[in-house]
Amino acid sequence: MNPIVLENINHFYDGRQALRDLSVSFAENQCTAILGKSGSGKSTLLQVINGLVKPASGSVTLFGDSYQEDKANVLRQKLGYVIQGNGLFPHLTVEQNISISARIIGYNKAKTAAQVNKLMTLVDLPLSYKGKYPYELSGGEQQRVGLCRALFLDPPVLLMDEPLSALDSVTRLEIQQEIIKLQREAPRTILFVTHDMREAKKLADRILVIDRGSIEQYGAAETVLQHPATAVVKQLFEASLA
């Protein structure tokens, strides 16, 4: 069973169509890069999957369940979500940011601390940063904290919306390596939005290209990169590598 299945999704903002009869499913433990021009619907697609956006029509099935069945909270716990610019709470410390969902699941102090330590170590954040506030961290460190927060409940699905786009190329490379390491040690289903073809090539098993809310091409990363199916995909790849 594929953990994420979308069928005939349509969504509109102020009458403008953002997703257009989109049907797609994502296989367990595969990493998919979502590519497309600005405004093509990539973020909306992730938000439909995590239940932040309720589509005008169509169905979203996660692990065999839909959001309609009063299971939204349980479903959301299966999804880690990392956004561009990290979305950390400025008034909370690194430790508090990472463990914000501890209460939902009823972790005690010891379990919470152990999970924070484990995740910070995994992404190479010094444990001495636990008491720091986001403004005291660099952009790359903040992004790592965002990643730890998304992974706190050990979700089987990780959704990342341009997690590395604001970072310098060295930090970007480091966090890409950490994502690869994470995926090797504890594979999960990852969907990440990126504008960077090299990043897609490095991290993704599969590539999904969307344009004006519809799927332009979806397949194994190598196949899509070597054989762009349409002029839109070709143009996107050329622009990204220029």
Ligand SMILES: Nc1ncnc2c1ncn2[C@@H]1O[C@H](COP(=O)(O)OP(=O)(O)OP(=O)(O)O)[C@@H](O)[C@H]1O
């Ligand atoms: N909250 C909103 N209210 C109104 N329109 C929106 C909203 N969110 C997105 N849109 C519009 O829906 C379309 C798809 O937006 P979306 O953010 O999903 O695209 P995207 O591919 O992620 O873009 P980008 O690469 O620039 O982040 C765009 O035309 C956008 O302007």
